[in-house]
Amino acid sequence: MTVEEPTSGLAVLSWMPVAVMAVVAAADVVAGPGVGFLPLVSLGPAFSGLVGGWRRTALIGVVALLLCVGLGVYDGLFQERRGFTAMVSVAGVTGVGIAAAVMRSRREAELASVRSIAEVAQRVLLRPVPRTAGSLRVAVSYTSADAGAQIGGDLYEMVASPHGIRVIVGDVQGKGLAAVETAAVVLGAFREAAHDEPDLVGLGERLERSVARELGGKKFVTAVLAEIGEDREVVFLNYGHPAPMVVRRGGTVNFPEPPSYALPLGLGVHGSNAPTPYRVGFAPGEQMLLYTDGVTEARDTAGTFYPLGSRAELLKEPEAGRALQGLREDLVRHAAGPLHDDATMLLLRYRTHAEEISVSRA
Template sequence: MGTVAVVDVLAGAGAGFLPLISLGPAFAGLTGGVRRTAGIGVLALGLCLVLSVYNGQFADRRGNTAVIGVVGVSAAGLVATARRQRHEAELASVRSIAEVAQRVLLRPVPLTAGPLRVAVSYTSAVAEARIGGDLYEVAISPDGVRVIVGDVQGKGLDAVETAAVVLGAFREAAYDEAELVAVGERLERALGRHLSDEKFVTAVLAEFRPDGTVALLDFGHPPPLLVRADGSVEFAEPPEPAPPLGLRALGAFDAPGGAGAIDGLKPQPYGLTFTPGDQLLFYTDGVTEARDPENRFYPLAERAAMLKDPDPQHALDVIRRDLVAHVERPLRDDAAMLLLRHRDV
C-alpha cells in the first residue's frame, strides 16, 4: 500500500493507481487473522480517502470507485480470513484425532524386548496422514517375543480399518496361542470375517525364542533382511511361497483338489539362528519398490552397512533419510520398517 501511495503521488491523479490500494487487505487475508485483516482494511480505506482528497478526486466517480473497491475487497478478505481460520481449527482437530488413532492402532513399540533392541520407522504416502495401510507390532508372550509386519492392499480409511482388524487379532493371538502357526490361523479367520472383494493383506510373523532361534511365517510378504554380526547380508526367504492373508479360501477354488487343497496353501514355518550382534530388518514393499527418477528400485541390501550405528533407532532413521533421498519426491506408497537387534544380556 505504501508503494502504491508513493507511485500514485508521483504519477499524478491521471495514472489511475489509487484502486490498487485494495491489494493490501486482499493479501492480508491470506496469512493474518481477522483483527489484522480488519486493521489493514481500515488503514487502506483511510489511505484511499487521503489520496483521493490529495488528487482532487474526493466524491467524484474515480474517487468513489476506489473507495468502494477498497471496502469491497476488505469485506471479502474478512470473510475469507474467518473461513480460513475455521478450516485451520478443523484441520488441527482432525490431526489431533489422527494422532490418537495412531497411538491406538500403531502403538509405540518397546525399546527393548528380552534380548532384543527394537526400532521402528513409518512414513505414510498420504499427505498430512499419520497412519495408513502398513502395520507392525511387537508382543512379549510366554513363548518369546512375537512380531508382525504387514501391508494392507489399498490405501485410505478402508486400509486403516483392515489394519486395525489384523493388529487386534494378532495382539490377542500372540498371548493366547502356543504355536506361531496358530497365530496365523487366527489372523486368517479374523480377516475372513472382515475382507471382501478379493482384498488381502501380506504379512510376516516372527517368534524370537529364548534358545537363540527365530521362527518365521510369511504370508506373501517381502522377506526380512538378515544382517549378521560379521556384516554378511541375506534375505530370509520362505521355503515355499504362500498366499497373503485373505486369499487362501479364494485359492482353494482354483487349486486342483478343490477345498481340500487349501491345506497346501498354508504358509510353512521356517527358522534361522539369531545370535548377539545379528539384526533382522522387517519392511513393507513401499521400501523396496521405491524408485528414483531413473526408475531404479531402492537397493535395500546394499544399504545394510548403514545399520552399523550403535543406536538402532538412529540407524533406521539413516535408512529412512536415504530412502527419501533416493526417490527425490514424496513416497508413492506407505513405507514401514521394523529393526530388531540381538544384544548381549
C-alpha cells in the first residue's frame, strides 16, 4: 500500500455528496416528476455529515435545498405538497448531518489528544537507544502486535554505566495496558540499578526484588541482561528468555545458552535458584542480536516458525539500522500478515575503524 491511497480515498469520499446530488438531479430530469426522485437529494448532506465538517455539511445542505427548489419548480411539484415535503426532508437531513459532523469532530479531537498523550508516554517508557555507545553501534526494531499502539509487552533499554554497557531485553506476560504497566516497572528499576550495581548479578537481584515487590508473584517477565565491557566479552544473565544470537566474523551463527535457565523475573518468591552468569566472546567484526519470542515464534501460513538463524545473512548490510530493518521486513513477509505477538530485536556490533576515526575527530 502506498501513501497516496488513503489520501485518494478521502478525496473520493469528500466528493461523494456532490456526485450523489448530481446523479439524483440527472435521474429526476430524465425520469420526470412521476417517479419521485426529488427527496433523494437529501443524500448529499447525509453523506457530507459522515465524512465532512459541519461547515461543509451546511454548505452542501444549502446547495441541496437550492437544487430541490429548482427541480421542484421544473417538475411543477410546488403546486402540490410533494415539493414542500421534499424541502422539509432535505432541511431535516441537513440539520441531522450538521449535528453528526459536530459530534464526530469533537470525538476526533478527543481521540487525537489521547493519542498524543499516549505517544508521549510511550516515548518516555521506551526511549530511543543511542545509535552508538562506546565502541558499539546499536539498532533497535520494535513491532507491536497491536496495530494501534507503538508499545506493548516487550521492553528494551541500554545504559552506558561506569561498569560497562548494560542492556536488557524482556517480554512481559500478557498484553494490553497491564503489560505496559509491568514493562514500566521493570524499565524503571533497570535504569536506576544499572548505574548503581557494580556487577550484573547484583543488578539482576535488584531487578528481581523490585519486580517481585510490585507484581507480588502474579505476573512475570522473561528477560536477558547483558554487560559489555572492554575485554571483548559479554556477560549474560538469562531469566527464562530466548538465547541471544551471535554472528561470528565468518558468518557462523551461535545461540549461546546459559548453564541453566532461571525462572522469569517476578517469580523469585517461589524460591528458585538465581540465574548463573556466563560469558560469551564478542569481538570486532561480530554481531549480537537480542530478541523476544515474538520473532522466533512468528509462523507462516504453513505454521513454520521463523528461521532466525538462517536469516543472519541479512545482517551483512554495513549500516546497522538498515540491516535490522531488512531483518524485520523479512520477518513480516514470513508471517504474511500482522504479527500475533510483539517482536523486539536489538542489534549490537562494533563500530568500524573508519567510524572510530570519524567519532574521534568530531
